[in-house]
Amino acid sequence: MNKPIAKILIVDDLPKNIQLLGTILSDNGYEVEFALSGEDALQWVDNDTFDLILLDIMMPGMDGYEVCRKIKTNQKNYDVPVIFITAKNDPESTIQGFEAGGVDYITKPFNAQELLIRAKTHIQLYKQKRDLDKKNKHITDSINYAQRIQQAALPDLYQVKEMLPDNFIFYKPRDIVSGDFYWMRQIEHKALIAVGDCTGHGVPGAFMSMLALSFLNEIAYDAHKLSASQVMTELSNKIKFLLKPNSDDKTLRDSIDMSLIIIDYENLTLQFCGAQSLMIIIREGNHQNLSGQTDNMKILFDEPSNSTLFEISGLKRPVGFDYRQQKNNFFNQNLQLVEGDVVYLFSDGYID
Numbered sequence: 018m019n020k021p022i023a024k025i026l027i028v029d030d031l032p033k034n035i036q037l038l039g040t041i042l043s044d045n046g047y048e049v050e051f052a053l054s055g056e057d058a059l060q061w062v063d064n065d066t067f068d069l070i071l072l073d074i075m076m077p078g079m080d081g082y083e084v085c086r087k088i089k090t091n092q093k094n095y096d097v098p099v100i101f102i103t104a105k106n107d108p109e110s111t112i113q114g115f116e117a118g119g120v121d122y123i124t125k126p127f128n129a130q131e132l133l134i135r136a137k138t139h140i141q142l143y144k145q146k147r148d149l150d151k152k153n154k155h156i157t158d159s160i161n162y163a164q165r166i167q168q169a170a171l172p173d174l175y176q177v178k179e180m181l182p183d184n185f186i187f188y189k190p191r192d193i194v195s196g197d198f199y200w201m202r203q204i205e206h207k208a209l210i211a212v213g214d215c216t217g218h219g220v221p222g223a224f225m226s227m228l229a230l231s232f233l234n235e236i237a238y239d240a241h242k243l244s245a246s247q248v249m250t251e252l253s254n255k256i257k258f259l260l261k262p263n264s265d266d267k268t269l270r271d272s273i274d275m276s277l278i279i280i281d282y283e284n285l286t287l288q289f290c291g292a293q294s295l296m297i298i299i300r301e302g303n304h305q306n307l308s309g310q311t312d313n314m315k316i317l318f319d320e321p322s323n324s325t326l327f328e329i330s331g332l333k334r335p336v337g338f339d340y341r342q343q344k345n346n347f348f349n350q351n352l353q354l355v356e357g358d359v360v361y362l363f364s365d366g367y368i369d
Contacts, residue, residue: 021048023068023140028058028084029102030076034125038071038102041129042136055079059087062094068140072119074103074110085117096146098139102127160193160220167194167223170230172201180208187367196222197364200230202237206283209237209248212294213275213336214364225271228256229336245277245290246347249336253292253347256337272335276362280354287360289350291331297361298327298352308353 025047027038035051042049050065052058055076062070070088074081081101088094098121101114106124114122121135177184180203190197196215201208211233215225232255236248243251252273260271274293280286289296298307303318304325313330332347 022046023144024048024050024066025069025071025136026058026061026065026067027051027071028055028076028081029071029073030054031073034073038132041132045133047136055081055084055087058084062088062091062097066093067097068143069136070097070099071102071136072099074101074105074114082113082117085114085119089118096143098143100135100139102132157193163220163223164193167227170227171199177201181210191366192219194220194223196226197366198226198230199362200233202234204237206281208280208282209245209277210280210362211275211277212362212364213273214294214366215273216271216335221271225273228259229273229275232256244349245279245288246349249275249277249290249292249347253336260338272337272339274365275336276331278360278362285354285356287352287354289329289331289352290347291329291350292336292347293333294331295363296329296331298329299359299361300325300327300355301357 022045025042027035027042027049028051029035029038030053032053035053039049039051050061050067052061055078058070058072061067072081072085076084079087081103085099085101088097088099099119100121100123101119102123102125103110104125111122120139123132123135171188174186177186180201186199188195188197188199196217196219198213198215200211200213203209213226213229215222215229217225229252232252233248236243236251236255252275256271256273275291276294276296277290278296279288281288300307301324303323304327305316307314307327315328315330317326317328318324319326329350331350332345334345
């Protein structure tokens with residue numbers, strides 16, 4: 018026995034109408050059930066599943082409009098297509114049918130071939146949407162699990178608090194997973210802190226961020242011997258090597274805008290290396306400069322708060338692939354910190 022094409026519920030208070038519709042649909046491979054009232058129809062849809070409902074409007078007790086509205090209140094049946102099939106052919110009735118949740122409106126007497134074509138179309142659309150919903154749920158569930166993995170790879174907030182008691186992290190990805198990341202590592206009396214923004218959003222960006230976090234952990238194994246620019250250079254080389262460096266036509270053009278600082282607690286110094294990124298330092302009082310070796314700096318004094326904002330720019334090239342093909346090397350900017358200084362690192366997501 019051939020499997021039915023789809024399952025259809027016919028709702029009509031006249032048995033002869035049900036018989037006519039049932040014969041047409043059954044002869045064309047559909048499984049058919051019927052209800053003689055709105056109350057019976059609601060019981061059917063609560064206890065069974067259908068691919069289409071053919072619904073009369075003029076019935077004793079509960080009319081078709083009310084039946085349709087009640088069907089749509091059940092999440093299980095919300096997307097099941099309802100075609101009104103009725104003798105009411107005035108525009109107001111048609112509009113009311115669509116407002117009640119119907120997807121189509123057929124007037125009696127109807128053409129059998131037209132009915133079959135409309136039924137087939139709406140059933141196909143319903144099944145396609147149902148399949149898409151299942152696939153979307155599967156993909157979303159997978160990405161949600163990937164989010165848990167990505168968050169586990171980020172620094173533990175308790176460890177961050179031990180390293181930097183006075184800190185805050187604002188991390189709010191645009192998508193479920195993120196191309197932005199932050200990373201921290203303490204080695205002896207030095208703290209290494211990085212904020213990165215990988216090309217792409219969502220899953221592609223998240224893959225890049227996981228690579229960057231993994232490489233940084235690997236590089237930082239001997240970080241007490243490295244400067245910020247050396248860490249950045251080694252990270253850039255690892256990314257370029259991984260993304261097929263020997264085939265220019267197939268190179269994955271991915272990169273990271275990134276800030277990396279090394280804070281020396283004993284000497285109260287800070288070393289900054291930036292790749293298309295900024296660092297901001299706010300210091301109490303009115304200052305014309307910072308002690309140390311800094312380049313690309315803007316200074317803004319805020320009189321109400323009696324504090325100075327220093328905006329320090331990094332190199333205008335990213336980590337990894339550089340579409341401008343600049344040959345400039347990453348460089349360090351060193352400065353002396355003062356007690357009370359506030360340091361901000363951020364991605365362009367905050368600016369956007």
